[in-house]
Amino acid sequence: MAVTSVRDVARRAGVSVGTVSNVMNHPDKVAAATVIRVQAAIDELGFIRNDAARQLRDGRSKTIGMVVLDVRNPFFTDVARGAEDKAAAAGLIVTLGNSDENTERESTYLDLFEQQRVHGILISPYADINDRLLALRRRGIPVVLVDRTSTDASFSSVSVDDISGGALALEHLAALGRRRVAFVGGPMEIRQVADRLEGARRAAAGHPGLTLEIIDIAASTVIEGRAAGAAIVARRPEDRPDAVFAANDLVSMGVLQALMMQGAEVRVPDDIAIIGYDDIDFASAAVVPLSSIRQPSALIGATAVQILLEEAADPSIGARQIEFQPTLVVRASTGG
Numbered sequence: 001m002a003v004t005s006v007r008d009v010a011r012r013a014g015v016s017v018g019t020v021s022n023v024m025n026h027p028d029k030v031a032a033a034t035v036i037r038v039q040a041a042i043d044e045l046g047f048i049r050n051d052a053a054r055q056l057r058d059g060r061s062k063t064i065g066m067v068v069l070d071v072r073n074p075f076f077t078d079v080a081r082g083a084e085d086k087a088a089a090a091g092l093i094v095t096l097g098n099s100d101e102n103t104e105r106e107s108t109y110l111d112l113f114e115q116q117r118v119h120g121i122l123i124s125p126y127a128d129i130n131d132r133l134l135a136l137r138r139r140g141i142p143v144v145l146v147d148r149t150s151t152d153a154s155f156s157s158v159s160v161d162d163i164s165g166g167a168l169a170l171e172h173l174a175a176l177g178r179r180r181v182a183f184v185g186g187p188m189e190i191r192q193v194a195d196r197l198e199g200a201r202r203a204a205a206g207h208p209g210l211t212l213e214i215i216d217i218a219a220s221t222v223i224e225g226r227a228a229g230a231a232i233v234a235r236r237p238e239d240r241p242d243a244v245f246a247a248n249d250l251v252s253m254g255v256l257q258a259l260m261m262q263g264a265e266v267r268v269p270d271d272i273a274i275i276g277y278d279d280i281d282f283a284s285a286a287v288v289p290l291s292s293i294r295q296p297s298a299l300i301g302a303t304a305v306q307i308l309l310e311e312a313a314d315p316s317i318g319a320r321q322i323e324f325q326p327t328l329v330v331r332a333s334t335g336g
Contacts, residue, residue, distance in 0.1 A: 004047045012041035064094045064308065065113030066122040067106060068146070069190065071098035072221070073250060074280040075297050076124070079146060082301030083122060090309055092119055101190070101219065103127040114141060120308040122146050122301075126190070130154065142311040144304045147295075148191055149321060156311065158304040158322045162192050165293040165326035166199025169245045169275050172291070172328055174207045176335060178243035178273055181210065184228045184255060185247025186217040193220065193247045196277060200245055213241060220247045225254020232272070233262050240266075243273040243334075249283045252276030252290050256333065260287060274333040289331035296324050 010017045015038060022030050023038040030038075041047075064087050068076040084094045095118070097109035106126055113121055120142040123133070133143045133155060145157035173181055183200055185193045197214065204212040215231075217224040225246060232240055232255070246252035252274050259266045259274075268274055268288050276283060279294035303322055311317050330336030 004045045006047075008045055009038065009041045009047050012045060013038045061117050061119060062092050063116060063118045064092055064120055064122060064305065065097065065109065065116070065118040066094050066146075067097045067099050067109045067113075067124065069099055069101050069124050069126055070220075071096065071100075073248065073278075074282065075248065075278040075295065076147075078280070078297035079301040082298030083146075083305045084301070085298075086302040086305040090305075094122075094305075099126050101126050101187070107132070110136065114139070117141075120144070120312050122304050122308060124148050140315075142308055142315065144308045144311070146304045147300060149323065150319065153319055153321060156307045156319045156321070158300050158307065158324075160295045160300070160324045160326050162195035162326070163199040163202070165277060165295075166196035166201075166245075167203040168199070168326060168328050169196075169277065169293050170200040170203035170212070172275060172330070172334065173243040173245065173273060174203070174210055176243075176273060179207075179210050180213070180241040181243045181245055182213045182215050182232065182241035183245050183247070184215045184217060184225060184251055185220055186224070187219065188216060190220075196245075196247055217251070220251050222250045222254040222257070225251035226258045227254070229255035229258025230261075233258060233266055237271075241272060244275070246274065246276045249276035249278045249280045249290060249292055252292070252333075253282065253286055256286060256288060256290065269333055269335045273335065279329050283329075284331065286333070288333050291331045291334040291336060292329050293326045294329050295326055300324065 006017050006020050010020045020038055023035050027035050066080060066083060080096050087094050099106035114136060122144050124147045136143055143155055145155050147159055148157060149159050150157045183197050188194050200212060204210050215228050217228055244255050246255055256274055259268055266272060275291040277293045279292040283290040283292045
């Protein structure tokens, strides 16, 4: 079936192609009777305009490209939702790419978004890709980092103070009298994981007699958390930690599952307290509601889009570093 073109509309309405274009883009410049005739031809032929070519001629599409570390993590879907709502209000859409903590996939998405001449890019980088992002900006594509700070302040960023968040979690466990804390998270190459551990280390240093064990896992997922929890359960009771600080809520849910599988042998929080990070919706719905460090996920996404729009409108605006403070949410898994 042939696709109806602008020329078909012009023939049916008895006007030039240029007049059809004006009706669609600048109807105020066309006589009212002509507008009615052209619109009738459009409706009759079922013509659907293709904005892609026009947007490319203008040098920028109405799409924002977004690359996150792991779309399976509800934290990132909440961030994306906040970004989408803000973008929609500005007449733009968000195309989401999942790097899956893989440098090749991350690079592929950046290439694709550049080819599509997106309005801008939001990214939570996995690798050190500062040079790549600088090249994008030189080609007129603004970039804002999400859930990650710019180490040299060359890019605007919207993040949470994860060092403070890690310290907040550790201080909460210490205040409960816990003295053998295990940090479960990874890979440590992810800046957010490393910062949360660093915050816990700094806080632990202020509590003599408190030990902080590091259980490095391959990915911050439920499956990896469950495996770490099973390894903890396999120890002798006197060798187990009395608290677990998980790098995110998915890991904490996996640890909780492993402990709950043991029936009455390991009780949460009596024997082992658990606190996670992100405060995703599932945290409060767990069989033992999980304490967590809350991040304003939707606000992070919305703020990142706002900064991106401002930089797209005025590239001379300097980079801004927006950093929100996390908050502690206490639930049953730590005795709340």
